[in-house]
Ligand code: SF4
């Protein structure tokens with residue numbers, strides 16, 4: 001089935017680990033007059049040792065630990081899929097609203113989409129794309 005798919009593409013090679021995107025997302029989700037980085041729907045994992053950075057954008061919620069034993073290779077480095085999984089999951093402390101623990105999911109900064117993280121990424125590591133695609137699962141919707 002063809003469907004309009006909206007997504008943010010990540011170029012890991014261009015990411016500097018500056019974390020501007022995390023701040024931008026927190027700013028787009030201000031509550032009670034405060035900016036809290038824990039409200040960010042994007043998290044950048046910084047590997048200081050190897051100098052690699054991996055932005056992850058929050059996706060669907062899962063209420064149980066998965067049984068995935070998959071692996072993915074990025075820039076010659078192998079990760080288990082749990083490490084860079086986008087889900088808000090009971091196994092990881094990321095992507096839950098502080099205080100309520102409600103799962104957070106990227107909203108592409110509302111409707112029509114206007115991703116704040118993309119605007120603030122001066123390294124061009126994030127790119128918003130809206131295309132017609134043959135889909136099984138819808139990404140970021
Ligand atoms: S703003 Fe861009 S370059 Fe900086 S950490 Fe986020 S994705 Fe990486």
Ligand code: SF4
Pocket residue numbers: 024025028040041042057058105106107108109114115116117118
């Ligand atoms: S598109 Fe908006 S909600 Fe999604 S990660 Fe970027 S700043 Fe956060």
